[in-house]
Amino acid sequence: MKKFFSAEPFAPNVGLTLVRMIVGLFLIYHGWEVVDAAKMNEYLTWDSFKQAANGKMLVYAGKSAELIAGVLFVLGLFTRVAAVLTIGNLGYIAFGLGNGVVWYNDQHPFMFVLIAFLFLFTGPGTISLDHYLFKRS
Numbered sequence: 668m669k670k671f672f673s674a675e676p677f678a679p680n681v682g683l684t685l686v687r688m689i690v691g692l693f694l695i696y697h698g699w700e701v702v703d704a705a706k707m708n709e710y711l712t713w714d715s716f717k718q719a720a721n722g723k724m725l726v727y728a729g730k731s732a733e734l735i736a737g738v739l740f741v742l743g744l745f746t747r748v749a750a751v752l753t754i755g756n757l758g759y760i761a762f763g764l765g766n767g768v769v770w771y772n773d774q775h776p777f778m779f780v781l782i783a784f785l786f787l788f789t790g791p792g793t794i795s796l797d798h799y800l801f802k803r804s
Contacts, residue, residue, distance in 0.1 A: 683792035684743070690782050691740030694753065698734025701727060715764055732756040743795020746786050753783035 671677060700706045707726055716722030732752045739749035761769050761776040769777035791797045 680792040680794055683786075683789065684794040686782065687740050687743060687746070687786060687791055687795070690779065691737045691742075691749075694733045694737030694740060694779070696737075698730050698732070698737050701730035701734055713764075729756050729759070740786070743791040743797050744800075746791035746795060746797050750783040750787035754780050754787065757783070 707730070710716060710726045710730075711723060716726055719725060733756060736749040736752040736756070739745050739752075757776040757779040761767065761780060765772070765776060
């Protein structure tokens with residue numbers, strides 16, 4: 668009980684793993700829309716994508732990036748690559764499409780950006796494929 672109230676980490680690898688996997692599952696959920704033609708066509712009706720010459724590519728690239736990053740986060744494989752994909756993709760959503768209004772209406776993409784920065788700096792933790800594949804001898 669004393670350790671629970673201390674400033675020392677309490678099961679940091681378990682915590683990192685749970686957060687990493689939950690974030691990954693949410694990204695998979697959002698990225699899975701890439702296989703739903705009706706949903707993708709709905710995104711193409713947004714002014715931001717209608718006016719862009721490469722609007723269709725942006726929509727498909729963004730949803731694909733979410734799906735790929737989500738799978739990588741769940742597996743804990745190339746976690747920093749997944750973090751960079753998430754920061755770029757959801758940063759564009761938060762600051763480009765959402766006009767940087769991250770404190771009330773559109774905070775959910777920005778929260779993914781913040782969590783991705785956590786994994787960019789900390790890595791995936793020891794319960795990950797990265798740890799098993801790239802650990803130092």
